[in-house]
Structure formats: C-alpha cells, structure tokens
Amino acid sequence: MKQATPAAVDVAEFVARRSVGQSLEAPFYVSQEFFDLDIEAVFARHWLFVATDAELPEPGDYVTVAIGPYSIIVVRDDNEDVRAFHNVCRHRGARILGEERGTVGNIVCGYHQWTYGVDGKLLHAPSQAPDFAPSCFSLRSVHARTVAGLVYICLSQTPPEDFDEVAAQAEPYLAPHNLAKAKVAAQIDLVENGNWKLTMENNRECYHCGGHPELLCAYFPTYGYGEQNLPAVLRPTYERYLQADAAVRLTYDSLGLPYTLVEELDTRTTGFRIQREPLDGAGESYTSDGKAACKRLLADFPTARLGRLAFHTQPNAWFHLMADHAITFSAIPLGPDRTLVRTTWLVHADAVEGIDYDLDTLTKVWAATNEQDALFVARAQQGVSSPAYVPGPYAPSEEDVEAFANWYVTRLRAYLSDTERQR
Ligand code: FES
Ligand SMILES: [Fe+2]
Known part of the structure; x- marks a missing residue:
C-alpha cells in the first residue's frame, strides 16, 4: 500500500501561535521545515x-x-x-x-x-x-x-546594526583576558543528537546541574534562581556564593574589572548577557578544587582568584573566561536532530603544556560536562520526537531559556514578515 506523504509543516502557523512561558511545540525541534527556516531566518541573518x-x-x-x-x-x-x-x-x-x-x-x-x-x-x-x-x-x-x-x-x-553596541559593552569585560594573544590548548568537537535549540536551551539553565558532578566542584549552581526561588537544598551553596561574591567584588574593584550583570538576551537583535562572578572552591578556575589549571595566567593579573566572566550571545555561543584560561563554545546546526558543539580551551600563548598546564586537568571538567549535556540533549530530542509530547512550563530558574525562546521566535517573526512584505 502506498504510504501517505506527511503534510508539510506550516511554520508560519506554529510561529504565530507559540505560547510564552512554555517549551516550543515539537515541529520546532524535529521538522526539516523548521531546520531550513532556522538556517535562513536565524543563522543566515x-x-x-x-x-x-x-x-x-x-x-x-x-x-x-x-x-x-x-x-x-x-x-x-x-x-x-x-x-x-x-x-x-x-x-x-x-x-x-x-x-x-x-x-x-x-x-x-x-x-x-x-x-x-x-x-x-x-x-x-x-x-x-x-x-x-x-x-x-x-x-x-x-x-x-x-x-x-x-x-x-x-x-x-x-x-544587525546593534552588534557594534554589544561589542562596545562587552569589550571592557573581555579585553583584560587578552584572548587575542592566547593560543589554543585544546579543541573538542562533539556532535549532539538533538536540535540546536535544545543545545542552547540546555546551556541557558542550571536546573539540571545536579547531573554535572565535576562542574559543581567549581561552579555555583545558583544561576537563574535569585533569592526568592532558591530551593532549600541550595541555601548553603547560596550563602557560600554570597561570601565569595563579596570577596571577589573587592578584587574586581581594585583591578578595575567590570562585573555588573548586563542582560539583554531577548530585548535586542543581537541578544547577549555578560557578568563576572565568583567560582566555588579556590575560586580560580574550572578544576576539581577550583585552583588554576594553568600557572601562566592569561594576563598580568595579581591573583588567579577572579572567578569567571560569563558571556552569552544569541543564537549560538557562550564563554567562560577565567584568570588562567578561557573556554569558548559554539553550536552549529547540522540537521533537525544533530548539532555540532565546538569547545575551545585557550591559554596564554607562552604557556607550555606539561610545565604550565596539564591538558587533562585543563579540559577535564568541561569535557565531562559536555558529554553529560549531550546525553541530556539527546534525551530531550527523543522525548520531543514522540507524538505524546506537549510543551511544558519553564521554571523561574529557566528564565534565560525562556529569553532564548522569546528571542528566537521574535527573530522568526521578523524574518517571516520581511519575506511576506517582499512578495
Ligand atoms: S576554477 Fe572552475 S569552478 Fe573553480
Ligand atoms: Fe549542563
């Protein structure tokens, strides 16, 4: 018997009826039509x-x-x-x-x-x-x-013309880390079995951070919660965060390092977020005890205890910059259910492997975290591919996931109305 051809997904209809406050409908994550639209409306623009x-x-x-x-x-x-x-x-x-x-x-x-x-x-x-x-x-x-x-x-x-404004705001935060003079210590490509938006959504929350034991040695999993929504189990961690934050702010002030949160994830064409904040443990880097992974710091900092500078840009990137190294992440869609995540570890150009840093120590936390995230993303892709999937609500701590989805849908609407006008 001849199989019926599946009906083409009406992308405009799904974009028009998207409900705020909950995850996207399945075709956004699984259909070829949305993949093609994402390339043209988001990645090509x-x-x-x-x-x-x-x-x-x-x-x-x-x-x-x-x-x-x-x-x-x-x-x-x-x-x-x-x-x-x-x-x-x-x-x-x-x-x-x-x-x-x-x-x-x-x-x-x-x-x-x-x-x-x-x-x-x-x-x-x-x-x-x-x-x-x-x-x-x-x-x-x-x-x-x-x-x-x-x-x-x-x-x-x-x-988008606003990129100049974003760069002007971000550069004072980023420039002290001297990335233009750094070298690549390692780069790992990981293909996640999920839609690129599931990769990005997963990155924009720490609700799932219990699944990252290595990361939690250095990272405060209080991201996104705020005082009111903090679960009781995170209260001691939050107290530690506040103390570390007060200490590190003194350092930032003394070094003239900007640290205030700037969050414009869904309020401009080039959505971004930047903030400098403490790390847990020794507070220096992403390692099992929070100590620096590279003896040669990226710049002439008087201390390695600078926590991390977190920088996010829509649609496809996030960064962690520490005193001793920096890590960049890009997500590139390969298909409706495949995404390339490229992670790059940068150290001072003169840092010597085996003397200033051990490659395994440098990459261990984020290599493990990425593998764990890839499993979460694959699991999410499997779930949203089921006919039984219906969108579910974002928790308060998932506000940056929601901001990502808001930004994305806004960009699709802008594209669809531009193409409609040109007809
Ligand atoms: S030189 Fe002929 S296609 Fe490039
Ligand atoms: Fe994660």
Whole structure:
C-alpha cells in the first residue's frame, strides 16, 4: 500500500501561535521545515560566533564553517585582519577549500585553478578570453569582525546594526583576558543528537546541574534562581556564593574589572548577557578544587582568584573566561536532530603544556560536562520526537531559556514578515 506523504509543516502557523512561558511545540525541534527556516531566518541573518583569533594566528591561516548549505572561509589576510568569504568559486561554483582548517598562500580552486588572494581578489584565471576582467570575480565576501579575540561572522548583506553596541559593552569585560594573544590548548568537537535549540536551551539553565558532578566542584549552581526561588537544598551553596561574591567584588574593584550583570538576551537583535562572578572552591578556575589549571595566567593579573566572566550571545555561543584560561563554545546546526558543539580551551600563548598546564586537568571538567549535556540533549530530542509530547512550563530558574525562546521566535517573526512584505 502506498504510504501517505506527511503534510508539510506550516511554520508560519506554529510561529504565530507559540505560547510564552512554555517549551516550543515539537515541529520546532524535529521538522526539516523548521531546520531550513532556522538556517535562513536565524543563522543566515545574525552574528554567529565561529572561531577565535587564536585559531588564525598567521596570515593565510583559515577555518571553514558549514552553516546549512553555506560554507564560509574565515581567513587572516596579509594585513592580519580576519576576513570571511563564501567558499564558492566564482568560475563555475565549485567548493574551493575542502578542509576544516589549514594555511594557504592563496586560495586556489582545485577544479580549474582559479586563484584568489587571501583578500578574496581573483589573481589568476588560466586561459580566459582577452576581455576577461578578474576584478569582477572576487570571492563573495561575508561580514566578519572580532570582539576581543572572538571571531563573529554574519552572512546577511545587511547585518544587525546593534552588534557594534554589544561589542562596545562587552569589550571592557573581555579585553583584560587578552584572548587575542592566547593560543589554543585544546579543541573538542562533539556532535549532539538533538536540535540546536535544545543545545542552547540546555546551556541557558542550571536546573539540571545536579547531573554535572565535576562542574559543581567549581561552579555555583545558583544561576537563574535569585533569592526568592532558591530551593532549600541550595541555601548553603547560596550563602557560600554570597561570601565569595563579596570577596571577589573587592578584587574586581581594585583591578578595575567590570562585573555588573548586563542582560539583554531577548530585548535586542543581537541578544547577549555578560557578568563576572565568583567560582566555588579556590575560586580560580574550572578544576576539581577550583585552583588554576594553568600557572601562566592569561594576563598580568595579581591573583588567579577572579572567578569567571560569563558571556552569552544569541543564537549560538557562550564563554567562560577565567584568570588562567578561557573556554569558548559554539553550536552549529547540522540537521533537525544533530548539532555540532565546538569547545575551545585557550591559554596564554607562552604557556607550555606539561610545565604550565596539564591538558587533562585543563579540559577535564568541561569535557565531562559536555558529554553529560549531550546525553541530556539527546534525551530531550527523543522525548520531543514522540507524538505524546506537549510543551511544558519553564521554571523561574529557566528564565534565560525562556529569553532564548522569546528571542528566537521574535527573530522568526521578523524574518517571516520581511519575506511576506517582499512578495
Ligand atoms: S569552478 Fe573553480 S576554477 Fe572552475
Ligand atoms: Fe549542563
């Protein structure tokens, strides 16, 4: 018997009827239609964190980034600026660079050897007609900019203009950690078996932090609760947090390090949140006792006890910056139920593995935490894929999950109304 073709998901209908205060309906997480919409409405129109300066230390160093059907080359040019281009040859469209990273003198298409400079200009196209104008065939550029060592790209020709304001607010917090001068100590790619929004939602709450025993050695799991909603079991931890917070604020003030929470997760096009706060234990880093994992600090700090600087940007990134190292996270959708989570550990460029830091100690907490999160995300994906799933309520401590969902739905609505207008 012939199987009925499943009806296409009416994305506009689901977006229009989304209820605030609860998780999204199943098609947002499981359908190809929403995956395609997310690529166009979110990932192709907003600023995405895709790499660090430290991954591109020299001119010609590049990474390629796959965003749905797009492939982007992010490369350091001869002026040491980071540039980005579509990885599509201007001759007959071949994918130019096939590797995830590497170093090039020029960018050469392997099909008919069209050769581009790292500034995207076409330098050489063999055997063309005499009237051929190479200047008309530069690589198509993609907006790229760095914020204190973090590389963002935007595929839209008219990127959200508020990114400058976000960068201006975040840079004073980020810059003291010197990430532009750091080096990559480790990078781990993990493919989570879940929709990218489940990855992000999971990141935006600590309601599930009981499932992270390694993390809780250093991390205060009171994130998102606030005084009123604190469960009794977290009360002693919260008291410890308050004491650590008072102590660390004195340090921040004496060093002139900004620490106040700025939270604009769903109130602007480039949603973000930034805050400096204490860590538990020795208060220095993400290790089993909270002590620094790297003896050589990222900057000339007089103490390693700086807690962490937490920075979140919508749609796809979060960061932890400590005195001794920093960790960056990006989430890139691979399919409706697959997401690449790339974690990068940065240390001072002169820190020496085996002398200043032990790689296992440096990466242990977050490598374990990521694996645990991947299981939570896979479990969530399995659940929302069941016909029995109905959206459930966000707890008060999940306010940043809700802010993420609010931001996301707002961005979809903006896209859908723009495309409607253009019809
Ligand atoms: S498609 Fe790239 S040189 Fe022909
Ligand atoms: Fe987690």
